[in-house]
Amino acid sequence: xxxxxxxxxxxxxxxxxxxxxxxxxxxxxxxxxxxxxxxxxxxxxxxxxxxxxxxxxxxxxxxxxxxxxxxxxxxxxxxxxxxxxxxxxxxxxxxxxxxxxxxxxxxxxxxxxxxxxxxxx
Amino acid sequence: xxxxxxxxxxxxxxxxxxxxxxxxxxxxxxxxxxxxxxxxxxxxxxxxxxxxxxxxxxxxxxxxxxxxxxxxxxxxxxxxxxxxxxxxxxxxxxxxxxxxxxxxxxxxxxxxxxxxxxxxxxxxxxxxxxxxxxxxxxxxxxxxxxxxxxxxxxxxxxxxxxxxxxxxxxxxxxxxxxxxxxx
Ligand SMILES: Nc1ncnc2c1ncn2[C@@H]1O[C@H](COP(=O)(O)OP(=O)(O)OP(=O)(O)O)[C@@H](O)[C@H]1O
Ligand SMILES: [Mg+2]
Numbered sequence: 630x631x632x633x634x635x636x637x638x639x640x641x642x643x644x645x646x647x648x649x650x651x652x653x654x655x656x657x658x659x660x661x662x663x664x665x666x667x668x669x670x671x672x673x674x675x676x677x678x679x680x681x682x683x684x685x686x687x688x689x690x691x692x693x694x695x696x697x698x699x700x701x702x703x704x705x706x707x708x709x710x711x712x713x714x715x716x717x718x719x720x721x722x723x724x725x726x727x728x729x730x731x732x733x734x735x736x737x738x739x740x741x742x743x744x745x746x747x748x749x750x
Numbered sequence: 751x752x753x754x755x756x757x758x759x760x761x762x763x764x765x766x767x768x769x770x771x772x773x774x775x776x777x778x779x780x781x782x783x784x785x786x787x788x789x790x791x792x793x794x795x796x797x798x799x800x801x802x803x804x805x806x807x808x809x810x811x812x813x814x815x816x817x818x819x820x821x822x823x824x825x826x827x828x829x830x831x832x833x834x835x836x837x838x839x840x841x842x843x844x845x846x847x848x849x850x851x852x853x854x855x856x857x858x859x860x861x862x863x864x865x866x867x868x869x870x871x872x873x874x875x876x877x878x879x880x881x882x883x884x885x886x887x888x889x890x891x892x893x894x895x896x897x898x899x900x901x902x903x904x905x906x907x908x909x910x911x912x913x914x915x916x917x918x919x920x921x922x923x924x925x926x927x928x929x930x931x932x933x
Contacts, residue, residue, distance in 0.1 A: 631926035636907035639918045644911060662879065664819045667760045668751055672868075672875050679878060683917045694879035696767065 656690040656735055657710040658682070663697035669704035670723070677727035678707070685728075687735045703749060709734065718746040753867020754786065754856075757823045759875060761788050761852060764819060766880055768792025770849065772902075773876075777869070777889040783832075784856040784866065791849040794840040803836070823854055830860035870927045874920055877901060881915040887927075897930040899923060 660666070660675045678692045698706045703720035707730075710716055717740045719730065726744055734740050742748055751757050758775060765773045770790035778785045795803065803820055824834040832855040841848045856863055873887055884905070889897040901914055904923070912919065 631922060631929055633903060633907040636904055636919065636922060639916075639922060640908050640912050643916060643918060662759070662763060662875075664760050664763075664817075664822070667756050667763075668822075672756065672759060672871055675875055675878070676871060679917070679920070692878070694875075696763070 655712050656687075658690055658692045658735070659695050659708045659710065660692065661696070661698040661704060661706040661708075662694040665697065665701035666704040666706065669701075669721075671705040673724045674705045674707065674722050674727065677724040678731070681727050681731040682735070685731050685736060687731055690731075690735045700746075703746065709740070719744045720746050720749045751822060751826070751864065754784075754826060754864050755867040755869040755872040757819075757826060757864075758786060758788065758869065759872040760819045761823055762872075762876055765790035765792050765850065766883060768794070768850065770883065772884045772886065774886045775873070775888075776886075777866075779858075779890060779892050781892050782858055784858055785853065786856075787851065787853045789849065789851045794843070794848045794850055795836075795838040796840055796843075800836060800838050804834075820852070823852070826864050827854040827856055829862040830857040832856045870924060870931070870933075873899065873927065874924050877923060878915045878920055881913045897927065899927060 658678055660671055660678065662671050662675065675692070675694065681687070682690050682692055698704075698708070700706060700720070705722045707719040707722045708716055709719070717734070719726070719741075722744070730741060730744065751760070762773055762775065765788065768790060770792035772791050774787070774789040776787040776789070778787075803817070804824060805821070820834075820836075827834045834852065834854045836850065836852050838850040839848045869889070873885065876883075876885060884901045885899070886902070887897070887899040891897065904914060904919065908914070908919065914920075
């Protein structure tokens with residue numbers, strides 16, 4: 630069975646890295662996790678972001694959660710905040726869209742307009 | 751909701767909004783029944799508010815008038831012949847022991863029973879979103895075995911500098927639960 634001792638090993642391995650990470654992280658990916666978002670499939674979208682950010686080494690991004698964004702019919706909704714730039718709102722997000730958002734937007738700096746709220750309206 | 755584990759994720763969001771510091775998610779399962787209990791030490795609800803909360807036309811939220819989380823969970827229980835009960839105490843009523851307990855009881859063999867689904871992903875999502883809240887998870891399986899995760903134990907092993915939502919830590923929690931479930 631996984632033991633708590635393994636966590637102590639993770640602790641030792643990560644100690645040095647934590648200090649470095651705290652300096653960047655200037656992009657915030659926010660997933661709406663209210664009732665309407667969860668019902669529409671926000672949980673797998675959230676987990677896909679956590680995994681893709683890791684897999685593609687997007688160390689400049691942190692994934693967080695929020696309550697109702699107020700547009701239930703467009704859920705799951707994901708907002709991307711970046712210092713000095715306008716907020717980007719992705720709507721009806723599916724896990725399959727996540728690798729591309731991380732690659733082209735989070736790492737590449739180019740929002741994917743066809744997934745955004747402007748395209749849906 | 752497609753899975754009860756999604757209702758759990760949603761109901762626990764209420765506890766987080768109520769500024770709980772410890773949230774217990776307790777599942778007790780037999781071959782025929784399932785009880786889901788969610789217990790928090792948050793701000794609680796007054797009896798008057800609680801009386802109206804089961805009814806979808808009451809909520810304290812500002813962006814939308816109708817709260818659906820509790821009514822949906824209640825419906826999921828009642829449609830199997832089970833029930834949902836809530837007890838709650840506010841800080842004013844009980845400064846030492848305030849909080850909310852929501853308990854839902856299901857008959858698993860009823861045709862309208864919603865499967866529990868991916869409860870591991872629900873827990874990982876919760877720890878990811880709220881690394882500073884403590885979660886105790888216990889699932890008593892029909893064969894009597896117990897699946898267990900306690901973030902307070904994790905925190906103790908990790909020390910202060912490693913947040914619980916670090917990728918490695920989330921992976922450890924996921925693998926630990928999967929192993930206990932025998933996945
Ligand atoms: N654990 C709790 N502690 C304190 N208050 C709670 C708790 N759970 C629910 N409430 C109160 O009951 C209200 C109704 O909850 P419910 O989940 O049904 O709807 P909601 O959270 O308002 O909206 P949503 O449809 O997004 O869930 C909440 O707005 C909150 O005021
Ligand atoms: Mg709710």
